[in-house]
Amino acid sequence: MNELTHRPEPGPPGAGGAAEPTIKVAALREGTVIDHLPAGTALKVLSVLGIKFEGAVTIGLNLDSAKLGRKDIIKIERREVTPQEVAKIALISPRSSFSIIRDFQVARKFTPTLPDTIENLIKCPNPSCISNSTWALTKFNVLRTDPLRVRCYYCERSLKKEEIELL
Amino acid sequence: MTTLRPSLAGRDLVSMRDISREDLLAILDEAVHFEDYERPILRGKVLGSLFFEPSTRTNLSFTSAMQRLGGSTLGFADAKVSSTAKGESLVDTIRVVENYCDIVLIRHPLEGAARLAAESTEKPVINAGDGTNQHPTQTLLDLYTIRQRRGRLDNLKIAFIGDLKYSRTVHSLIETLTHFDNELFLVSPQSLRLPREFLEELDARGTVYSEDENFFSIAPDVDILYTTRIQQERFPDPVEYEKVKNAYRIDRAAIERIGGNVTVMHPLPRLNEIARDLDDYPGSAYFDQARNGVTVRKAVLSLLLGVGRE
Numbered sequence: 001m002n003e004l005t006h007r008p009e010p011g012p013p014g015a016g017g018a019a020e021p022t023i024k025v026a027a028l029r030e031g032t033v034i035d036h037l038p039a040g041t042a043l044k045v046l047s048v049l050g051i052k053f054e055g056a057v058t059i060g061l062n063l064d065s066a067k068l069g070r071k072d073i074i075k076i077e078r079r080e081v082t083p084q085e086v087a088k089i090a091l092i093s094p095r096s097s098f099s100i101i102r103d104f105q106v107a108r109k110f111t112p113t114l115p116d117t118i119e120n121l122i123k124c125p126n127p128s129c130i131s132n133s134t135w136a137l138t139k140f141n142v143l144r145t146d147p148l149r150v151r152c153y154y155c156e157r158s159l160k161k162e163e164i165e166l167l
Numbered sequence: 168m169t170t171l172r173p174s175l176a177g178r179d180l181v182s183m184r185d186i187s188r189e190d191l192l193a194i195l196d197e198a199v200h201f202e203d204y205e206r207p208i209l210r211g212k213v214l215g216s217l218f219f220e221p222s223t224r225t226n227l228s229f230t231s232a233m234q235r236l237g238g239s240t241l242g243f244a245d246a247k248v249s250s251t252a253k254g255e256s257l258v259d260t261i262r263v264v265e266n267y268c269d270i271v272l273i274r275h276p277l278e279g280a281a282r283l284a285a286e287s288t289e290k291p292v293i294n295a296g297d298g299t300n301q302h303p304t305q306t307l308l309d310l311y312t313i314r315q316r317r318g319r320l321d322n323l324k325i326a327f328i329g330d331l332k333y334s335r336t337v338h339s340l341i342e343t344l345t346h347f348d349n350e351l352f353l354v355s356p357q358s359l360r361l362p363r364e365f366l367e368e369l370d371a372r373g374t375v376y377s378e379d380e381n382f383f384s385i386a387p388d389v390d391i392l393y394t395t396r397i398q399q400e401r402f403p404d405p406v407e408y409e410k411v412k413n414a415y416r417i418d419r420a421a422i423e424r425i426g427g428n429v430t431v432m433h434p435l436p437r438l439n440e441i442a443r444d445l446d447d448y449p450g451s452a453y454f455d456q457a458r459n460g461v462t463v464r465k466a467v468l469s470l471l472l473g474v475g476r477e
Contacts, residue, residue: 154279
């Protein structure tokens with residue numbers, strides 16, 4: 001079942017009637033579900049992905065979550081995220097989970113993992129770094145993931161998660 | 168013919184972070200054999216020396232090292248006279264210059280320039296300073312001098328004094344010393360403390376250290392005093408500079424007060440951090456550092472070019 005399901009607290013008597021009122025959004029035939037995003041990060045994730053969407057995109061904000069208390073969730077129709085996009089989201093939300101949906105079935109479910117080297121995703125905040133000149137790409141080595149710490153391959157400055165600015 | 172360590176032939180020397188403890192010791196061991204060694208083993212080899220910002224000691228000592236081993240150098244000592252002034256990119260400059268030489272030496276004001284240069288050519292690249300980031304042969308000659316003076320690189324009490332915030336020499340030496348077991352004393356004004364990321368690195372590696380503003384807080388049996396120049400341009404407020412500029416001036420009386428058997432080091436140039444009355448003090452090693460710079464650079468050129476001693 002890959003439906004985006006939200007079960008609100010039961011309303012006052014007579015308000016809905018059903019014992020377990022449920023709002024359901026249509027299931028995905030093909031696409032990606034990004035779940036367990038920390039509440040408030042879904043819009044940032046979409047912005048980071050910068051996807052030109054072909055199908056519907058459904059966003060759930062501030063939903064109940066046993067794991068996180070509150071969470072956001074995104075369903076993207078007819079679009080599978082690329083490894084590069086997964087790495088980007090891992091920088092924002094390392095504990096999110098991804099489900100790739102094919103023919104209504106979860107074909108693959110995974111949590112994002114950061115590669116050892118992150119290329120062209122992070123902007124080096126050091127104005128004297130050669131990567132901020134016109135002729136270099138950006139490259140960061142992941143020193144550790146929890147807490148996240150990366151080091152610019154060029155100027156060797158290390159950054160904490162909150163210091164990371166995405167390109 | 169000495170057996171060369173193949174792991175170093177053809178390699179770059181961009182950052183001390185790339186150098187393992189084993190490689191580091193191999194370079195220092197090899198350098199011992201290059202004291203006063205002047206055979207022309209590098210005859211026919213050319214060092215392409217690209218100084219995008221000025222340097223006196225590094226440039227001259229590499230030239231001296233190359234010439235003492237029979238090699239030659241070409242290049243420029245000022246970016247204004249290179250094609251960079253015409254807007255040529257660093258990558259293009261390296262791709263052109265690699266055709267003229269066997270090994271590339273680069274100093275550049277932007278951090279990471281040497282890494283980009285190394286990515287752009289198959290020829291070995293030596294970083295002679297990239298902004299405030301790395302200057303690996305300075306670190307090697309410092310370690311060489313410490314071992315020469317104290318006979319070891321571990322179980323030492325080493326004090327770093329002055330500008331610990333901006334000095335790449337200090338950063339690189341402190342980080343490289345984490346390969347060894349030493350106790351560090353970090354003495355600086357509050358505004359020039361060692362940056363957080365280096366302190367975290369010391370914590371992570373289990374290095375014992377203490378921080379203080381007072382020079383006399385260091386242990387009386389300290390082995391090394393590594394002093395640095397406090398640069399006036401780092402202080403937005405000249406009053407603040409005046410307060411600290413003489414705070415860490417070391418003279419004969421100060422040395423006697425903390426014991427007397429201490430090695431005094433400084434990467435030079437000095438302003439007034441080290442009094443002239445220390446120049447003939449037996450523990451003063453700052454001019455040794457300059458001489459050892461040539462020795463260590465001879466070894467580095469020989470190792471990276473894969474040409475052994477005869």
